Amino acid sequence: MFEVCDLTKVYPGNRGIQGLNLTVHPGEVAALLGPNGAGKTTALQAMAGWVTADRGEASWNGVSVAERPDLTKLHMGLMIGEPAPYGYLTGSDYLKLYSKLYPGIDEARIQETLELVGMSRHQKIKIKKYSTGMKQRIELASALLHRPKLLMLDEPFSGMDIEGRREMTAMLRGLVTETGMSIIISSHQVHEIEDWMTHACIIYEGKQVGTSSIAQIRESFASVEDYYLYCTAKERGGAA
Numbered sequence: 001m002f003e004v005c006d007l008t009k010v011y012p013g014n015r016g017i018q019g020l021n022l023t024v025h026p027g028e029v030a031a032l033l034g035p036n037g038a039g040k041t042t043a044l045q046a047m048a049g050w051v052t053a054d055r056g057e058a059s060w061n062g063v064s065v066a067e068r069p070d071l072t073k074l075h076m077g078l079m080i081g082e083p084a085p086y087g088y089l090t091g092s093d094y095l096k097l098y099s100k101l102y103p104g105i106d107e108a109r110i111q112e113t114l115e116l117v118g119m120s121r122h123q124k125i126k127i128k129k130y131s132t133g134m135k136q137r138i139e140l141a142s143a144l145l146h147r148p149k150l151l152m153l154d155e156p157f158s159g160m161d162i163e164g165r166r167e168m169t170a171m172l173r174g175l176v177t178e179t180g181m182s183i184i185i186s187s188h189q190v191h192e193i194e195d196w197m198t199h200a201c202i203i204y205e206g207k208q209v210g211t212s213s214i215a216q217i218r219e220s221f222a223s224v225e226d227y228y229l230y231c232t233a234k235e236r237g238g239a240a
């Protein structure tokens with residue numbers, strides 16, 4: 001189980017994320033939703049231990065991510081920030097480089113993972129020649145290489161075409177169902193993840209302004225988008 005308690009990272013100008021609380025159990029998919037600049041990426045970076053939190057913590061089965069990255073990172077797959085930054089490497093070489101971070105990843109695992117993200121036939125091409133969608137697929141492969149129990153994804157499909165988005169969401173849904181992997185995902189495309197997220201966490205101007213299970217949302221709202229609009233309008237003081 002992944003737990004986030006009062007997680008806070010504030011940048012000059014009072015921007016960032018403040019007082020985030022979230023619990024994600026095996027097989028759950030939590031969506032971070034919010035407008036541009038709301039603090040979703042900062043929240044993911046703080047949860048992953050990529051930036052030092054000012055306050056609060058994230059923990060995996062009770063072990064602090066910040067204090068014991070050696071224990072917790074083995075269970076986490078991260079796709080945050082620019083995808084596949086080493087343009088001079090081929091796709092397969094990029095995954096080989098990543099494989100050194102984890103024990104027991106052999107060539108068969110690399111090939112299986114390339115297959116999962118639909119990049120087998122492009123693996124010998126240099127990343128600098130990839131489209132944005134292909135870079136995102138390779139980055140997703142690097143996050144899945146060690147078969148993490150928790151995947152953190154920041155706008156993972158933003159550069160993908162319609163087929164790519166469909167293929168990757170179907171693949172991830174399959175992994176969640178088959179392996180109990182959990183996911184924390186930020187996306188502006190609510191409809192793409194609406195039917196497989198289990199929780200929505202709405203972030204607005206660095207604050208968590210709503211968190212609810214899909215079952216609860218469906219009791220009162222026609223869609224997650226309506227819930228999102230309700231939470232953000234309420235925060236602006238515009239909701240009834």
Ligand SMILES: Nc1ncnc2c1ncn2[C@@H]1O[C@H](COP(=O)(O)OP(=O)(O)OP(=O)(O)O)[C@@H](O)[C@H]1O
Pocket residue numbers: 011012015016034035036037038039040041042043
């Ligand atoms: N390293 C940094 N130094 C200073 N300010 C930062 C830094 N990183 C993020 N911020 C600021 O924190 C705020 C939240 O940024 P963040 O990238 O987390 O938002 P976001 O919700 O992911 O936005 P988007 O949907 O556009 O990706 C923004 O105002 C941003 O300018």
